[in-house]
């Protein structure tokens with residue numbers, strides 16, 4: 001089954017078309033990577049998928065449930081708030097800049113949504129949080145504050161925070177681009193480990209060899225259009241499209 005389907009997504013800002021009829025789907029256990037130049041619409045696509053941004057037209061379907069669709073008059077309709085709230089529990093999002101609360105300890109950053117959104121009791125939330133910190137290699141950082149951690153450690157906390165909510169699909173928007181090069185590897189390793197556990201993920205990344213290794217499918221987005229898509233072998237090793245080749249040549 002497709003965990004996520006986005007069909008014919010269009011999105012403009014102030015009359016400027018940023019996504020021009022983009023369609024994609026993600027099956028359970030799949031890793032989809034989205035590559036493309038800066039300004040090509042990758043973040044907008046993730047923001048539309050995670051409903052931080054509304055679409056102008058098209059269709060967004062999670063686990064067969066329509067989050068948004070376009071009616072016969074061409075008007076985009078979102079599911080009612082109660083349904084949307086439920087659908088939002090299907091996914092998690094990891095940002096480029098970690099987005100941790102600076103005045104919360106590490107464990108509070110992770111457990112706060114569990115307690116206040118998912119209404120779990122504190123003990124259960126703490127247990128989930130501690131397990132995930134262990135898994136992220138940060139068992140001793142429970143009481144630290146974000147400013148006391150390296151960028152890589154902060155990003156691992158934000159991955160733990162997203163995983164705590166037990167999402168069906170996890171989105172990453174350039175999870176390593178705010179990190180010093182020597183800290184990038186530890187995050188890519190965490191994501192690779194999640195892929196090995198068959199976590200369903202959608203990853204925007206500029207790390208081409210990582211994308212080749214971790215992805216089941218790759219989309220090359222260029223100026224709001226999917227110019228090329230396919231397996232890593234097709235898109236990265238044997239690109240057919242001139243634009244894909246030009247883009248990839250920048251990473252050689």
Ligand code: ADP
Pocket residue numbers: 013014018036037038039040041042043044045
């Ligand atoms: P990418 O993530 O691939 O770098 P973005 O999705 O961030 O690309 O941006 C695609 C285009 O949309 C850019 O031209 C950007 O300036 C524009 N854009 C993105 N968000 C907004 C917004 N909230 N308002 C106006 N323009 C935006």
Ligand code: MG
Pocket residue numbers: 042043044
């Ligand atoms: Mg972006």
